[in-house]
Every structure is written in structure tokens, then in C-alpha cells.
Amino acid sequence: MVAVLLRLRLALWRGALRRDTWRVVVLVLGGLWGLGLVAGALTGLAALSGAPVEVARAVVVVGGTLLVVGWTLVPVLAFGVDPSLDPARFATLSVPPRTLAVGLLLGALVGVPGVLSLLVGVGTALAWLRGPAAPALALVAALGGVLGVLTAVALGRLVTSAAAGVLSHRRAREATAVVGVLALALLGPVLASVGELLPALDLEGAGRALDVVAWTPLGLAWAAPADAAAGAWATALTRLALAAAALAALVLAWAAVLARRLESPGPSSAGRPARRHRSSASRLPEGVRWAVASRCLRYWRRDPRYVVAAASSLVMPLVLALLAVLGSLPEVFLWCLGPATGLVLGAALHNDVALDGPAFWSHLAAGVRGVDDRAGRSAALLLWAVPVVAGTTVVGVVLAAGGAALAPEGLARLAGALGAALGLLLAGTAVSAVVSAVRPYPAQAAGESPFSQPSGAALPGSVAQLLTFLLTGLLALPAVLLGALTPLQPWLGPLALAAGAGLGVLALREGVRRGGALLDHRAPELLAAVRRDR
Amino acid sequence: MGESGAAEQTGGPALELRRLVKRFGGRTAVDGVDLVVPVGSVTGLVGPNGAGKTTTLSMATGLLRPDGGTARVLGRDVWSDPVAAKRLVGVLPDGLRLFDRLSGRELVRTTGQLHGLRRDVASARADELLAVLGLAAQGEELVVDYSAGMTKKVALACALVHAPRLLVLDEPFEAVDPVSAAAIREVLARFRAGGGTVVLSSHVMELVERLCDRVVVVAGGRVLAEGTLEEVRGGGTLEERFVELAGGTSHLGEGLAWLRSS
Known part of the structure; x- marks a missing residue:
């Protein structure tokens, strides 16, 4: 019997290898x-x-x-x-x-x-x-x-x-x-920090x-x-x-x-009622794009894939901040806290159609216009990501500058960091709105282990991510440059903020428009691609 | 397969497919399907596994782009005038997931809003549909935790919430228990009494005989027979006619003798 089980194991391996x-x-x-x-x-x-x-x-x-x-x-x-x-x-x-x-x-x-x-x-x-x-x-x-x-x-x-x-x-x-x-x-x-503490x-x-x-x-x-x-x-x-x-x-x-x-092989799990949130999602305005946004907001709360993405974009900067405060990392990391969070969160939607999976058909069957789809998804992200990015920026600057953050020069540098952070977030959301409408690459299905990478996702995934980051950096370059120069010329701070927010909003409008047009043309092909990948 | 009488109504037949073709790689899944579904009918699409039923219905509802041919809903072309056509159609696809991290109530309401309904209208309709389909008590549970039958019912509610004039249902009774099936049939009957048209696909012949007044037999991506239930089954049962048309013959012969228990 033991031999049979071992042979079964080997046969399963062979089968899996032959298929893929x-x-x-x-x-x-x-x-x-x-x-x-x-x-x-x-x-x-x-x-x-x-x-x-x-x-x-x-x-x-x-x-x-x-x-x-x-x-x-x-x-x-x-x-x-x-x-x-x-x-x-x-x-x-x-x-x-x-x-x-x-x-x-x-x-x-x-x-x-x-x-x-x-x-x-x-x-x-x-x-x-x-x-x-x-x-x-x-x-x-x-x-x-x-x-x-x-x-x-x-x-x-x-x-x-x-x-x-x-x-x-x-x-x-x-x-x-x-x-x-x-x-x-x-x-x-x-x-890394244990390694530092070890000698003691x-x-x-x-x-x-x-x-x-x-x-x-x-x-x-x-x-x-x-x-x-x-x-x-x-x-x-x-x-x-x-x-x-x-x-x-x-x-x-x-x-x-x-x-x-x-x-008793399969203990059944009874469904529990979803908590009714009287919060953000039900206070959104009327309209198709806000219906999309309210659905996405619920997913940011309930779908482990989104929860992991959101939580790690928060936890990572906090750990970096901790290490910088402890002295294991240079202080410049604290200034970059907000911009880094903005960059990461801006790319969060770059494969969003694949995360919908075949459920994306609902948008198709309802004839949702591409711009409404893009705008709704972007709005749901920005509704919570803008406060988060602003918050991490402030935390980083206060940690780095201490009481001096409230001095005029500190405030100028805060404005500079904020400009770079918001610029990256908005530009990233804009780029993602287009990239995710071009070609989804395989993503984990809802309910699959967040550890399991679907086969064939590694290469297209890295390319899409790299492309998103590159384009984001390019679009947000003015705000990032101005923000980086603020320590030398404090008066550049407010300028960076204006550039980040202003150019970011412009980029977002353009991204939603272009991504929406792409979606109007290619939605059936995207659905077919997402279904093939399953 | 000429023009049916219903074509004189404003806007033409409820669903009209002309020379629909779909190829996947080298395989032709749908090979020139022509189909006219008159307004007010309940049409059953039957065929063996892999006959092209799902592919045909996907192309008819704007979910899959055809390689050739046209699909019209009440005179609106699904692929050149999608917004107008899709407003008139409610879809229940087979094997496609729903946004199942929403509760049943949220899902139906959101689907209504995606169709452009105001939130209060969509909300009221969602409550009513869930009540009729016996899902009111589970309305706050996430759809991912629903059983297969409950999922079908909530998907049907989504297909109905924007008050379509044509319902396209792919395998609406698969994995559905008799009680849920009765609830679904009741809703379909009411929809039809209100002037709606239904197209559904199924493997279960008795069900098609009971529910449908028109039948289309598909196999190998082609329409083999089309007409009223009486015309298609021609004296026998639909099952016999279907097996005859789809070319089912016994492969059993003398095999499996060892299965005898005495």
C-alpha cells in the first residue's frame, strides 16, 4: 500500500509535468x-x-x-x-x-x-x-x-x-x-534587525x-x-x-x-452575513461609475487578494520607518516614505481586470462604458489611498525632522514630499487604468492561496509591473524632481505640491479616457483572455 | 428558417442570429448558426456537450466576439449598437463567476446600478427579486458562501433586475434542487406573461418539453432542427428525436459483462 501511494505521488508529478x-x-x-x-x-x-x-x-x-x-x-x-x-x-x-x-x-x-x-x-x-x-x-x-x-x-x-x-x-x-x-x-x-541586535x-x-x-x-x-x-x-x-x-x-x-x-471529509461552512457597512460605499453618489466604485470598495475590504495588497503597502513603509528610526537605514528613507507608498499603491490596479476574473462579464453584459469602469475603479482606490499616502508622508517627515517639521522650511519640505507622493499615486493610477485594459496576465483566482502564483504569470507580470513603474515615474517626474530639490530651495515645495496634484489629476483624466476607449474596443477580448487563463 | 411571423412586430424578432461563426484555433465551435426567436416564446436550445450552445449564446449576448455573422436583439445589432441591445437583454451565463464577495442583496443592486438604474430603484427591485426567489433570509450573506442552487437564483435575479425584454439563460437548471427549480420556473412564467421572451439551453429534455414552446437542436456548431416543440419531436419524445439527430448510438455491445452481480 505504501508503495502504491509513492507510485501515485510520482504519477501525479509526471502528469503535472506533462501538462505544463x-x-x-x-x-x-x-x-x-x-x-x-x-x-x-x-x-x-x-x-x-x-x-x-x-x-x-x-x-x-x-x-x-x-x-x-x-x-x-x-x-x-x-x-x-x-x-x-x-x-x-x-x-x-x-x-x-x-x-x-x-x-x-x-x-x-x-x-x-x-x-x-x-x-x-x-x-x-x-x-x-x-x-x-x-x-x-x-x-x-x-x-x-x-x-x-x-x-x-x-x-x-x-x-x-x-x-x-x-x-x-x-x-x-x-x-x-x-x-x-x-x-x-x-x-x-x-x-535584518535581528542580525543587528545579535552581537548584544x-x-x-x-x-x-x-x-x-x-x-x-x-x-x-x-x-x-x-x-x-x-x-x-x-x-x-x-x-x-x-x-x-x-x-x-x-x-x-x-x-x-x-x-x-x-x-467526515468535508466539514461544511455556513455562510455568515456580511457586515453591513453604512460607511463610504453606501454614501457614494448616483451613477454607473459610482456603482463600480462601491463594488471595488467592498472588494478592498473583503477579498484577501486586495486586503494583502493594501496591508502590505502599509506595513512595508512602516517597517522601513521603524528601521530608519532605529538607525539601521539612512534618514532619506523617511522622506521617501510617502512617495514610495504612492508609487506602490498607484500600481495596485495595473492588472485589475484579471483580478475580477470571469466575473468581469457583468460589466460586459450590462454594457458598462469603458470610462465608467476605469473611473469607478480608480475612484475606489483613491478614496482611501489619498489619505493613506498623505498620512505616511506626514509621518515620515515628522519622524525625520521632528519639531522642525512645523517650521516654515519644514512645511515647505512637507509640501515637496506630499507633491511627489500624490503625483506618483495619481500618475500610477492613470497608467494602471491603461495598462490593465491592454492585456491582463494570469492572476490568482479569488479564494486561491495568496502564495500560489498562477503558472505563466511571472514574466508578463514583471514586465507589466516594470512598465507601470517606468511610465508612472516618467509622468510624475516634474513633481518628483521639484520635491527632491526642495531641501535645497524651500520655495520649490508648494510648486511640487501643485505639480503633483495638478499634473496628476490631468494624467488621471487622460488615463481614464484612454483606458476607457481601449476597454470599449477590447472588453470581449479581455474577458476571453481572463477565461483562458483560468 | 425563413422570417417568422413575429418579425412584423416593432423591432423584429426577440433574437435573430445570422451566419454566426466562431473558431478557436483550428476548431470551428460555431459553424454558421442561423436562428430566429419570435417575441413572446420560450425557446429551448438543446445539444450534446461541446455542441456550441454556450459559444452561441455568448456571441448573442455580447460576451464573445464572433468571427462572422450578426446577432440582433429586437432589431438592435449586439455588436455595432451594444448599449441599446444590452439594455434589452438579461443574461445568465454558465460557468462564469459572479462578483461573489458581495452579499446577494449588494450583488443584485449593484448589477441594476451597472445597468444605469438609480440606487433606490435597484435596491427595491433587489429586495423584491430575492423575496420571490426565496433568498430574502440569505440576502446579507456573501455570494461566495452560497450553494450552487442559490448562486443560480441570485444570478437569475441579476439577469432580471433591469427589466429586460429578452432573457438568455445558459443551463439555468444545472445543479439546482427541485424547490429552487420550481421557484425559477415560476419567475420565468411571470416574466413571459408580462410579454418577455426566454432563450434557455439545457441538457434535460423533459425540462425543455415542459417549459419551452420552441426547440432548437444544435450539434457540431450547426442547427440541426428548429421549430415548435411539436414540429421538432414529430410524434416521438424530444429525447428520442434528439438522440437520433445528434447521432447517439450504443457503444456497449457485449462489454461490461463482469458488472453482473449474479
Whole structure:
């Protein structure tokens, strides 16, 4: 049975690869990238064999623990990463849960991340090729590595299966996904600041924490060879035995969860009423374009794809501001806070028809004029983006200049930054109104994981984004230049503001007009393209 | 397939397709379809999977640009005078999503507003349509959380909200439970009693026999038969006639002997 499951997994792979040449490319590139990482890791591990036992121990245990944590958290946050061996699909077959658990566990290893993890896990042996007992140490390390990787996979599957009940509710799933994407976006800056703080860390405390982790299922298997290298063979074997027992317990627990899930494969989720917002959307004026805008405003609130876009455009500048305040980044970042937010938000609509997906037919069937479509979408974005961009600009300037922001020169520089920010936002919205009417490229469907990139989107997506940014920069150039020169000539500040707002509004009118005309001509083709991409 | 009697009415037939052609790559999906739907009729479009029903209806409603031919709604050309034509048509496409992050009530109201209705008018009509279709209690839930039957019903409400004169429904009864189907039939009957015209496609022959007074049989992108229900079925049942026309024969022969349980 286990062999059948493994063969099924391989067959699924072959099928997916045969259907889609891009996947082969992605697989090969991903595999090469992964192999590069593995090669780096193995080199590092080999180098560790010359280091003191404590250092090697710290590196291997911390690395191994991170591997386990990664295998556990990533599948939960990235729901839908690999549903091909979803346990629920086996509900109609009579497979004993324990067999299924073992089969799926090994099946999860057949794949790029699984194979690479195993390579690194076994490769920890390289760090322990030292002293007269080298072969025995390497054996303990390899064994520990295999146990560690298996524990990682089993823990990940257990958590995923247990969370599946909760995550089958759309809202919970979407909320998790939004949090996951934001967490990923923040990872870089957070790691950077941790790196800065690291030297100040209390080494003794870290050592004690390491000792604790080494006795948890996360670190047991990884810590075993260090004990052996220090001569404590009994402790090493105890750790290995405990690791094996923990693995067995995990598999059993997972089998139990599986058994429960196989009995009730699809918990249904009852719809909950949408909150009635008496706010902005229902106070909009009459008219087709405002009907479009009210629909878009609701999407900015309710569709995870929009929520992620809006939230990350807010979170990223805030993190940058924090880093600049802490001194890790130069002060100029604070001045750029508003303009950067404006640039990012201005490009938010550059593939909006693809985000509608096939639902775009409603505009077509109702005979919505192109200008109304463009104007409505732009208005919905600007209604909240203008205050946000203005707010981040003010925050950035106040953080940079402190009390001096209220002095005449400070106010002039604020006007300059505001001009550049609004100019970029308006110009970006104008460019997006045209770009999104030219040719949509594949986007995630509503309800899909925000992590999953549809195949064939990477290249056209980057081209469209780059083009949007370039044209935006070109259109907003006067305001940006004037804003940048304000620190030298304060009187340029109000001029920058006038240029940003004035030229921006002109650009937006033109963008809506041209994008609308394009849409009037090409809407059926856009709908056909969006449907093909699904 | 000559001019039907209804053509004398102001504006011509409810729907008139002339030599409609659509090719996808090398495959011709619709191969010169001619069709006249008289005002006041309920016309059923039947055909096997892949016959070109959805493609034909998409081109008739302005969702898919034809490679050749014309489509007119009450005399207005769908592709050269789209605004006038689309005002007269309500569409329920098959397999296309709705803006499903709106609640049912919001969706119907917004669709009405997209057609140019004032908000209070669209709002009142949305309430009424949801009540008639038995969705009033779920009016505040998001459409994404609706069942398949509820989704069809709310899509029908969207097709009706601007008071069209022609309804084009692609598989309106697919995945719909009997209670919802009854509600849909009732609404269609009322629409027709008010002088409206309905074109619907379906796989279910009994349903077409029960609802429609005219039938069009399509296969391989061509119209194989067209006329009143009696003319098309000619004595037998519609199902028999359909299988005969669409060329269904048994492939079973002596196979599957192992399926016998005794």
C-alpha cells in the first residue's frame, strides 16, 4: 500500500509535468536553486568538522530546529501548496489510516523540498567527521538527520490535518493566508534587525535555551551526535531513542486525526452575513461609475487578494520607518516614505481586470462604458489611498525632522514630499487604468492561496509591473524632481505640491479616457483572455 | 428558417442570429448558426456537450466576439449598437463567476446600478427579486458562501433586475434542487406573461418539453432542427428525436459483462 501511494505521488508529478512545460522549467530552476543551497549547507557542515564541539552543536541544533519549524508552519500558512495528496481524497477508498499516514509521510518526502531536506539532514554527518570515532559519530548524525527530517514532515502533516478542520472555513483560511503573506513580507526586515541586535545577545542565556530545545522533539535528533562527540554515548543513544519514540507518537497521532477526517471529509461552512457597512460605499453618489466604485470598495475590504495588497503597502513603509528610526537605514528613507507608498499603491490596479476574473462579464453584459469602469475603479482606490499616502508622508517627515517639521522650511519640505507622493499615486493610477485594459496576465483566482502564483504569470507580470513603474515615474517626474530639490530651495515645495496634484489629476483624466476607449474596443477580448487563463 | 411571423412586430424578432461563426484555433465551435426567436416564446436550445450552445449564446449576448455573422436583439445589432441591445437583454451565463464577495442583496443592486438604474430603484427591485426567489433570509450573506442552487437564483435575479425584454439563460437548471427549480420556473412564467421572451439551453429534455414552446437542436456548431416543440419531436419524445439527430448510438455491445452481480 505504501508503495502504491509513492507510485501515485510520482504519477501525479509526471502528469503535472506533462501538462505544463512551464512546470518543468520551474521544477528544474527550483531544483537547481535548492541544490545550490544544499551545496552551501554541506560545505558549511564540512567546515564545522574543524570547529569545537559546542559550536558545531549549536549550529546543527538551531538549523535542524528551524527546519522542523519550517516544515510545520509553511504548509499551514500556505494552504493549498500541495493538495495532490490531500487525505480527504482517500475518504472513499478503504485504506487503513496508519498505512495511509506512513504512505503520505513518505510521499511528502518525494518532492524537491523533501529530497533537499533529506540531503541536508544526512549531510549533518559531515560536521561530525572528527576524532578516532568518526565513522560511529557520522552514523549517529546521519540517523539523527533522517529522524529529524521525518519528524519535521510528520509534525507538519499533523498540524496541517488538525488545522484543516478550522481552515475549511473560508474566513479562517483567508485570515491565515493574509497573516502568512504579511509575515513573509516582514521576514527580511525582521531578520535584518535581528542580525543587528545579535552581537548584544547574552551568550549564556542562549546556551541554556539551546539545552532546553535539545530535549524537545524539535531538537532531540539533531543534538545526539554532539553528545557522542563529547563522549556521552549513553546520552546520545537516549536522545535517538526518544526521537524515534516521538516520531512514532507523531505518526500515531496523525493517523488518529486522519481517521477522524476520513469519516467526515468535508466539514461544511455556513455562510455568515456580511457586515453591513453604512460607511463610504453606501454614501457614494448616483451613477454607473459610482456603482463600480462601491463594488471595488467592498472588494478592498473583503477579498484577501486586495486586503494583502493594501496591508502590505502599509506595513512595508512602516517597517522601513521603524528601521530608519532605529538607525539601521539612512534618514532619506523617511522622506521617501510617502512617495514610495504612492508609487506602490498607484500600481495596485495595473492588472485589475484579471483580478475580477470571469466575473468581469457583468460589466460586459450590462454594457458598462469603458470610462465608467476605469473611473469607478480608480475612484475606489483613491478614496482611501489619498489619505493613506498623505498620512505616511506626514509621518515620515515628522519622524525625520521632528519639531522642525512645523517650521516654515519644514512645511515647505512637507509640501515637496506630499507633491511627489500624490503625483506618483495619481500618475500610477492613470497608467494602471491603461495598462490593465491592454492585456491582463494570469492572476490568482479569488479564494486561491495568496502564495500560489498562477503558472505563466511571472514574466508578463514583471514586465507589466516594470512598465507601470517606468511610465508612472516618467509622468510624475516634474513633481518628483521639484520635491527632491526642495531641501535645497524651500520655495520649490508648494510648486511640487501643485505639480503633483495638478499634473496628476490631468494624467488621471487622460488615463481614464484612454483606458476607457481601449476597454470599449477590447472588453470581449479581455474577458476571453481572463477565461483562458483560468 | 425563413422570417417568422413575429418579425412584423416593432423591432423584429426577440433574437435573430445570422451566419454566426466562431473558431478557436483550428476548431470551428460555431459553424454558421442561423436562428430566429419570435417575441413572446420560450425557446429551448438543446445539444450534446461541446455542441456550441454556450459559444452561441455568448456571441448573442455580447460576451464573445464572433468571427462572422450578426446577432440582433429586437432589431438592435449586439455588436455595432451594444448599449441599446444590452439594455434589452438579461443574461445568465454558465460557468462564469459572479462578483461573489458581495452579499446577494449588494450583488443584485449593484448589477441594476451597472445597468444605469438609480440606487433606490435597484435596491427595491433587489429586495423584491430575492423575496420571490426565496433568498430574502440569505440576502446579507456573501455570494461566495452560497450553494450552487442559490448562486443560480441570485444570478437569475441579476439577469432580471433591469427589466429586460429578452432573457438568455445558459443551463439555468444545472445543479439546482427541485424547490429552487420550481421557484425559477415560476419567475420565468411571470416574466413571459408580462410579454418577455426566454432563450434557455439545457441538457434535460423533459425540462425543455415542459417549459419551452420552441426547440432548437444544435450539434457540431450547426442547427440541426428548429421549430415548435411539436414540429421538432414529430410524434416521438424530444429525447428520442434528439438522440437520433445528434447521432447517439450504443457503444456497449457485449462489454461490461463482469458488472453482473449474479
